[in-house]
Amino acid sequence: MNKPTELPTPVTGKQKMTPSEAFVETLVAQGVSDVFGIVGSAYMDALDLFPLAGIRFISVAHEQGGGHMADGYSRVSGRHGVCIAQNGPGITNFVTSTAAAYWAHSPVVVITPETGSGTLGLGGFQETEQLPIFSKITKYQAHVNNRARMAELTARAFDRAHLELGPTQLNIPRDFFYGDIECEIPKPLTIERGAGGEKSLDDAASLLASARFPVILCGGGVVMANGQAEAVKLAELLQAPVACSYLHNDAFPSKHPLWCGPLGYQGSKAAMKLIGQADVVLALGTRLGPFGTLPQHGIDYWPKHAKIIQVDADPKMLGLVKSITVGICGDAKAAALALIARLHGRSLASQANQAERLSKVKAEKAAWEGELDGWTHEKDHWSLEQSKASSHMHPRQMLRELERAMPDGAMVSTDIGNICSVSNSYLRFDRPRSMFAAMSFGNCGYAFPTIVGAKVAAPDRPAIAYVGDGAWGMSFGELQTCVREEIPVTAVVFNNGQWGAEKKNHVDFYANRFVGVNLDKQPSWAAVAKAMGAEGHRIEKLSDVGPALRAAAAAQRDGKTTVLEMMVTRELGDPFRRDALALPKRHLAKYQSTVAR
Ligand SMILES: Cc1ncc(C[n+]2csc(CCOP(=O)(O)OP(=O)(O)O)c2C)c(N)n1
Ligand SMILES: [Mg+2]
Numbered sequence: 001m002n003k004p005t006e007l008p009t010p011v012t013g014k015q016k017m018t019p020s021e022a023f024v025e026t027l028v029a030q031g032v033s034d035v036f037g038i039v040g041s042a043y044m045d046a047l048d049l050f051p052l053a054g055i056r057f058i059s060v061a062h063e064q065g066g067g068h069m070a071d072g073y074s075r076v077s078g079r080h081g082v083c084i085a086q087n088g089p090g091i092t093n094f095v096t097s098t099a100a101a102y103w104a105h106s107p108v109v110v111i112t113p114e115t116g117s118g119t120l121g122l123g124g125f126q127e128t129e130q131l132p133i134f135s136k137i138t139k140y141q142a143h144v145n146n147r148a149r150m151a152e153l154t155a156r157a158f159d160r161a162h163l164e165l166g167p168t169q170l171n172i173p174r175d176f177f178y179g180d181i182e183c184e185i186p187k188p189l190t191i192e193r194g195a196g197g198e199k200s201l202d203d204a205a206s207l208l209a210s211a212r213f214p215v216i217l218c219g220g221g222v223v224m225a226n227g228q229a230e231a232v233k234l235a236e237l238l239q240a241p242v243a244c245s246y247l248h249n250d251a252f253p254s255k256h257p258l259w260c261g262p263l264g265y266q267g268s269k270a271a272m273k274l275i276g277q278a279d280v281v282l283a284l285g286t287r288l289g290p291f292g293t294l295p296q297h298g299i300d301y302w303p304k305h306a307k308i309i310q311v312d313a314d315p316k317m318l319g320l321v322k323s324i325t326v327g328i329c330g331d332a333k334a335a336a337l338a339l340i341a342r343l344h345g346r347s348l349a350s351q352a353n354q355a356e357r358l359s360k361v362k363a364e365k366a367a368w369e370g371e372l373d374g375w376t377h378e379k380d381h382w383s384l385e386q387s388k389a390s391s392h393m394h395p396r397q398m399l400r401e402l403e404r405a406m407p408d409g410a411m412v413s414t415d416i417g418n419i420c421s422v423s424n425s426y427l428r429f430d431r432p433r434s435m436f437a438a439m440s441f442g443n444c445g446y447a448f449p450t451i452v453g454a455k456v457a458a459p460d461r462p463a464i465a466y467v468g469d470g471a472w473g474m475s476f477g478e479l480q481t482c483v484r485e486e487i488p489v490t491a492v493v494f495n496n497g498q499w500g501a502e503k504k505n506h507v508d509f510y511a512n513r514f515v516g517v518n519l520d521k522q523p524s525w526a527a528v529a530k531a532m533g534a535e536g537h538r539i540e541k542l543s544d545v546g547p548a549l550r551a552a553a554a555a556q557r558d559g560k561t562t563v564l565e566m567m568v569t570r571e572l573g574d575p576f577r578r579d580a581l582a583l584p585k586r587h588l589a590k591y592q593s594t595v596a597r
Helices: 017-027 042-045 061-077 095-104 130-134 147-163 197-212 220-224 228-238 268-277 332-343 354-374 381-388 395-405 418-427 446-456 469-484 500-509 523-533 542-558 589-594
Strands: 015-017 032-038 056-060 081-084 108-116 138-144 167-173 181-183 212-219 241-246 259-262 281-282 307-313 326-329 412-413 435-437 461-467 490-495 533-539 564-565
Touching: 015 523, 017 147, 017 181, 017 490, 032 212, 032 446, 042 108, 042 220, 042 307, 061 081, 061 095, 061 108, 081 469, 081 523, 095 108, 095 130, 095 523, 108 130, 108 147, 108 268, 130 138, 130 167, 138 147, 147 167, 147 181, 147 228, 147 354, 181 589, 197 281, 197 307, 197 326, 197 332, 212 228, 220 228, 228 281, 228 332, 241 268, 241 500, 259 268, 259 354, 281 332, 326 533, 354 395, 354 542, 395 418, 395 490, 395 533, 395 542, 412 418, 418 500, 435 446, 446 469, 461 469, 469 490, 469 523, 490 542, 523 533, 533 542, 542 564
Parallel strands: 032 056, 032 081, 081 108, 108 167, 138 167, 212 241, 212 281, 241 259, 281 307, 307 326, 412 435, 412 461, 461 490, 490 564, 533 564
Antiparallel strands: 015 181
16 A cells, blocks of 8 residues: 655745645644545645645545545544545535544544635536535534635644544635645644543542442443543442443453443343443443433343433533433543542442352353354244245354454444344454444445545554445445555455345334345345455355455455355344334225235
8 A cells, every 4th residue: 555654744834835735734734644535626736736745545436435434544543534525516425424424423524625716606517505515414614715714724624523523524615726825834733631520520439439230331432532441440440340332342342351242232131231230320431322222132221220420522412312410521531540540449339249240240241142152043933934945144143253253453344234233242342443333323335435444544454344235235336446546355245135124124014015125136246346356255154254254354464355245044133223113004095905904
C-alpha cells in the first residue's frame, strides 16, 4: 500500500495561498493521511495537491462505500475518517454512510463540495441543497460562506467531530476552491474530557461501595475513551461481573474471568441472567440504547429495582432511555479512574458474598457455553423443515467454527441480517477496537466497506467482514477498491439464498406468504470474486470453515482479498423486531385471506 512514509507538517504563519492550498494544508495539520471518495471536478483543484501533501486518495466504487470506509477507519484508529465526492449525486450517495457513522459515534468528516455560489438556486447541473439533507445526521455543519474562511471552517469541522463524537459536514461551494487568500492554518484543538462532577462521582462510589451485587455494563464509550484497562481494574476491585452493551463485544476482554458477554439481540444469557440480579449497575460509557436492552431469549433481564449509575460523555444521553439514580457526564476512562480512587481502601459490601457471586458468574458462563455447544441448529418448525431438505451447513455450527479459527488481533465487522445477528453470540475479542457492527442505524451493506476502511488504518491486523448474501449484493462492488487500491481483506459471505432476517417475519407473522425475500438465481459469489481479481472459495463442509478462514487471513499478508462463500441452510434464528410486529388485521374484503383463522 502506498502509505506516506512520514506524516508531513503543514505550513506555519500567516501567508498568501489559494483556498485549495488552505484546505489541503488544514487536512495536513489535522493529521489526515487517507481520504476516501470518488473523483469529481468540484474539488479537482484541491485533489491535485493531495499527492504532494502526503495524502492518499483512496478511489472507491460507490460513495456510500467510501463513507463507510471513513467510518471503519475512524473506529479502529480513533482518528478522523474523511470522505469527499462530487457535488449533487456524489454527495447524496453519502447519506446512508453518514447516518450510520452518526449512530456509531464516529468522528467522520464528510466533505461536500457544492454547486458554485454564483449559480446556486438556478437549478444548474448537479445541484441540490446539501445542508438540509445532512442536518439530522451530523453533529455540526460548516458552510464555507467566504473563501477567506476556508482554513478556519475546515479546522472547525475536524475539531467538532472529535468534540461531539460524531460525523460533521464541511460544505464548500466549488468556486471557493479558487482565488487568493491570506490566512494561517489553525492547529487542531485537543480538549481533554474530565471524569465528571465531584458530587456525582462521590454518590456513585457510595452506591458501589454499598452494593451487594454490583454489575458493570461496558459500552462503546469505554472503547472510544481507550479505557478498557481502567474498566478491568474497576471490575477487579469490585469483583463485579461485566456485560458488554449491544454490539460492543470488544469493550471488555473476553478471556477475563469477570467477562460475561453482550446484552441485547442474540446476546449472552449469562450476561442477561447476571445483570438481572444486580442491585447496582454501573453503565460505563453507554447510552443504554432502547434496542440494545430489549428482552431476549424470553428473558426480561433489565433489573427493575436496581440503582443505575450511568456514565456518558454526552450529557443528553443521561437518563434518556432508562431511569437512573446517578448520572455522570464524563469520559469513561477518567470516570473509571476517579471511581477506583474513591473506592480504594474502602470497605465494600460486595466482599461479604464475593465467593458466592463469583461462583454464580462461573456457573452462568459455563451454562451458556454448554448451551451454545449444544445449539447446533434452530429448532422451530420452519428451520427444521428447511434444514431437513438441505445438505448445507447449519449457520450456528459454521459460526462456532469461525469463532474457533479467529486469528489473534482480528478485526471483525458485521452486517445486518439473521446470520450476522446470530454471530453476536460467538464474537469475542481480547482487545478494543476490534468489532465494527452496523450499530443502531442497521443498514444492510455496512460491514464490507467498513472493514476495508479499518484495514487501511490498521494494515497489520487481520480484517474480516461477516456479510449476508443479500447485503453482499449491495456491497460487493467494493472488491474493486480492494483489488485496485491493494487493501487485502476477507469477506465471509453467508449464502442462504434469501433476505433471511426479513423472511423470518414472513414466517412468524405472515403465514409464509413470501414477497421479495427469496434471492433466486444468484451468481456464484466465489466466481464473481475471482472475476473481479480477488480469491474466491465456496465452502460446503464444516471441517473446511476454520482452515479456510485461517488461510484467507494469512493471505492478507500477501496482499490478497478473499471471499469465502459459506453454503448454509435456510434456517433462521430469532427475529430482530418481535417487539415491533403484529399479526395482520384487515378490514377490506379482498384482503381477508391474509388473516389467520
Ligand atoms: C439498506 C437496508 N435495506 C433493507 C433493510 C431491511 N433488512 C434488514 S435485514 C435484511 C435481510 C438481510 O439479508 P442477508 O443480508 O441475506 O442476511 P440474512 O438475513 O439472510 O442472514 C433486510 C432486507 C436494511 N436493514 N437495510
Ligand atoms: Mg441471506
